[in-house]
Amino acid sequence: MLRLSSVSTTRRLLSSSYISLYQPEFDTETETETELRSSSSSQSPKPTPPPLTPCPLADTLSHLLITNHNPFHPFESPLQLTGVGFSNELLTQTLLRLRNHSKPAFSVFLWARDHFRRIENGQVSADAYDLIIDTLGRARQFDAAWRILVEMGQDGVGPTCNTFAVLIRRHVAAGLTRQAIRAFDDMEAFIGREPDKEEFCMLLDTLCKYKYPKIAMELFNKRKYKYEPDEKMYTILISGWCKTSRPDFARKLLEEMIDRGIEPNIITYNTLLNGLCRNVSLHPETRFDRTIRSAEELLKEMQRRGIQPDTTSYSIVLHVYSRAHKPELTLCKFRAMREQGISPSIATYTSVVKCLASCGRLDDAYELLNEMSTNGIQPAPATYNCFFKEYFGRKDVDAALKLYHNMKDTGSFDIHTYHILLRMFIKLERFGPVQEIWKDMCETGIGPDLDSYTLLVHGLCQKKKWRQACHMFMEMIEKGFLPQKVTFDSLYRGLIQADMLPTWRRLKKRVDEEASKFGGEFEKYHLKPYKR
């Protein structure tokens, strides 16, 4: 039975057309395939994708692959130069960096697969397979993704539940919900058992995350006889309605679950609380009052059911007060929280600091910052960013620079810190600090990224610094960042106005060269950025 369905699935997959980059060399021998699969599916699948770790070689490789026409020549040369052997670890890290570049990722994947087969009699790891399926999915090349999935089975490394999670996520992200559900139904043929409740939750969660709670609900109602509903399933659906700004539906679901005798837990309540509080306009005072009242009511209700609000519950409420610029209320709630013996988290502190700083009460904010440190909570870059933003608002260059220099020793920066500072100093035309901060950012290795360059070029254009703008524009292209269309356009307008048409022509030529390497026109080059 299992074997039969597996064969027919494979046939169906085989008959579809695959992308031209890939030359199939398929054998239809399915006996061994099934055996391999069932033996490999008993291994525990890796639920999470591998983390992006520092790997200079992967950085170099991915950069070369993005910027070069023929990936194989530059791909082999750095390996030979460094004398490092090729490994699955290196492949995985390179693929992680190439997530949004389907062609270079696919080339390196195929190269690696053949390399392993030819030289080491080894195979590409399941992680690498999952990553290439993810990348193909991002480029909406689902036929190719399925093809690779089938090949995984032949290679004896999967596909695992994680592979299907990836494939389902890519389908849903592309808006292909029906195909996602079909992939879920095809799982059984590959992993040799029916998907369990956890995997069903994954499907519902993916649908909800990408704002298809309606489809998730239909699926849930259709299959609740097979998968016994629990509080996690309901929480997923509640979060789905909250994400699409329908807290009323979320509320109904909470009632439904209580009617069915399923006890909501703290996560359920916090999710709903968040749904009530986020995305509400706080501007008319009545709107704010209404939001706060419904939040307070929910807090009371959860206490009635014997669930004590936790740090997260308070963080959500504090965030609303903070957004509404209510420093007294924020502090009051903050004290109340601590009186109840709930210790603030870094997020809680950051919310309060943000509120105080944005209301101009910098002294109070600094005091709280000190208190954080004495309580053993190291302020995050985001905490400091609140101060920089306030200084930006006040145009207080000296104070911002002073804080920046003080912080240099502790090094508590992230890319946003640099962006806020850069934006500020460009706006105030202080180009000395701009240079200093840009240099620091490069040295720490935190940046620059596409946004840093975009910000800088836009800023320089605004200040009519055409020469520098062109220079940075060139540099970003050299580094493999493709400018957004707006960047391109604003530089174009500026150069025409400044009567610098020859410069423009040179830039245009360079961009076209880059774009052609990806076999597409300007827009196609721009794949969706990585999310989640």
Added chain:
DNA sequence: CTAGGGTTAG
């Protein structure tokens, strides 16, 4: 859409 950049788990 871009811009601005940490409340979060389901």
